[in-house]
Amino acid sequence: CVSLELLSLFKKAGLTNICFGIESTDPEVLHLASKKISIETVEKAIREAKTAGLNTRGFFILGLPGDSLQKWRKTLEWIKNSGLDTYALSLATPMPRTPMYDWIEENGKFLKDPMEHLYHCDCTPAFDEIVFETKDFTKTERIIAYREGMKLRHRMDRTTQYIIKTFFRKLKNGELTISHLKHGSRLVWDYITKGYFP
16 A cells, blocks of 8 residues: 555655556456455545656556446546546456466356467567457457547557657658567557547
């Protein structure tokens, strides 16, 4: 748990940003994910971080056990009013022999082997593929929820336009590496095809 005193010391020492692993705002989802936090505690921590002058970022996981489109939309509404500066969104991906994997085997349906998609060939995690669904949160609903979440994130994220401008400037000046091309192309493609413009 953080305090204003501690956060102020961090700020004085040079810290500018702080991230919170929130995952969801739904009590059932948090319980099934073994997150021993309350949203009230998170709200207090965000307020104190802002009071200390820190930029705040939340981390959320879409599609955890017990999640649904309606619960996710409530989480999005909470995010809009939370005071967070931005947030990151991942899709739930279970690892074999974990409680989450077992829960999905009992309560859902795997659409692909999570291990096959977990890592790209360059060994960076892939968190944008739907590997399972449940009757309460179908693949189609997960796609809708992910797109809604990404639209809000890019509206909140002050760096989105900068990233795109930098990509095209580097492209024009011949300064791009293969990594820039790969990741930048994917970002631009998502913007064009999925409507993620701010």
